[in-house]
Amino acid sequence: MTLWFVFALMTVAAIFAVLWPLSRRGRADTGGSEVVVYRDQLAEIDRDMASGIIGAAEADAARIEISRRLLAAADQSGRDTPGQGSLTLRRGAAVVALVGLPVIASSFYLALGSPRLGDFPLAERSRVADANQPLANLVAQVEAHLEKNPTDGRGWTVLAPVLSRLGRYDDAVRAYRNAITYAGDSADRRADLGEALMGSAGGVVTADAKAEFERSVALNGDDAKANYFLGLAAEQDGRKTDAAALWQKMLAKGPSDAPWRPLVQAALVRVGGSAPGGVSAPALPDGAVAAAQDMSEADRGSMIKGMVDRLASRLKTNGDDVEGWLRLVRAYLVMGERDKAMSARADARQAVANDADRLRQLNEGLKNLGLDG
Numbered sequence: 001m002t003l004w005f006v007f008a009l010m011t012v013a014a015i016f017a018v019l020w021p022l023s024r025r026g027r028a029d030t031g032g033s034e035v036v037v038y039r040d041q042l043a044e045i046d047r048d049m050a051s052g053i054i055g056a057a058e059a060d061a062a063r064i065e066i067s068r069r070l071l072a073a074a075d076q077s078g079r080d081t082p083g084q085g086s087l088t089l090r091r092g093a094a095v096v097a098l099v100g101l102p103v104i105a106s107s108f109y110l111a112l113g114s115p116r117l118g119d120f121p122l123a124e125r126s127r128v129a130d131a132n133q134p135l136a137n138l139v140a141q142v143e144a145h146l147e148k149n150p151t152d153g154r155g156w157t158v159l160a161p162v163l164s165r166l167g168r169y170d171d172a173v174r175a176y177r178n179a180i181t182y183a184g185d186s187a188d189r190r191a192d193l194g195e196a197l198m199g200s201a202g203g204v205v206t207a208d209a210k211a212e213f214e215r216s217v218a219l220n221g222d223d224a225k226a227n228y229f230l231g232l233a234a235e236q237d238g239r240k241t242d243a244a245a246l247w248q249k250m251l252a253k254g255p256s257d258a259p260w261r262p263l264v265q266a267a268l269v270r271v272g273g274s275a276p277g278g279v280s281a282p283a284l285p286d287g288a289v290a291a292a293q294d295m296s297e298a299d300r301g302s303m304i305k306g307m308v309d310r311l312a313s314r315l316k317t318n319g320d321d322v323e324g325w326l327r328l329v330r331a332y333l334v335m336g337e338r339d340k341a342m343s344a345r346a347d348a349r350q351a352v353a354n355d356a357d358r359l360r361q362l363n364e365g366l367k368n369l370g371l372d373g
Helices: 002-023 030-049 056-080 085-113 133-146 153-165 169-183 186-198 205-218 224-236 240-253 259-272 285-293 297-317 320-332 337-351 356-366
Strands: none
Touching: 085 153, 153 169, 153 186, 169 186, 186 205, 186 224, 205 224, 224 240, 224 259, 224 297, 240 259, 240 356, 297 320, 297 337, 320 337, 320 356, 337 356
16 A cells, blocks of 8 residues: 555656646746836936926937837737747646546556556565476475365376475375376376385385276286386286286387386396397397307306496496497396496496586486486
């Protein structure tokens, strides 16, 4: 209220500043007083001549001079008197200042402004989303929005995976359930819900999580995440043969460049299975793969290990080979040597740390391998 009073006071002051000069007369009307003086001087000349103070010739000369000044003063007085046109102009300017300017300003505001925009208190402004804020602050803002709009399916869909990444698995489970309720059921959402349930259980595929993975497969039989975790459930139950069969089926049906292949291959080696074709390291050159077909299992393993060791040695001297680093990490994962894969990941990042393009390429490749952390 105080702010509006200040604005009104400023408006009145501005209008007064415009109207004040218009209300003043242009010059003081001095012409009338000069005419009276000159007339008095003429009468005084007559009195001086009658009393004999001045002669007739001097009196005539004085009358001529005073008469000339009297005519000039009368003419000047007529020019200084404001006419009707000047008064009309001042009144028009006053009307424009009092009425025209507010009307014009209001017209522009209604066309270009936001007269229906509600109040935006300072406390609310501090909660406006900013990409530079910490992730936790952005999550809090989204959660506050969803408290007021609990049926916003898109909001729950965006929030759920972020909560999982932050390790807030119980909240993520709730978010995924709301996303399914308000945004629709899908294989991906069911698989993500099952993964969040696993996170709440410390990585164990519980009965509830398994049920969600089964629902996902019912909606889409080729859902990679759901099938992988169903295999993991079989492995945790001690049914390694069933797990191997499920993962082998995934590798046989899936694309050769699928980002989840290294993870599944490593899991398959862990339960004692082998990838389709009998080769456990798809990161090797095609010629080596063909040669390995006719070897015994022990010889094949020795050959693969030797090639991986040579690749690791080469990368120690030529650390700029991003593709080489990714092949090495993938090979270690397939061989079930996750510790070596993590070590190779650290060495690779250190080797290309000074090259932004290579580092970005490396991180994208590691993300596809499931090692983006």
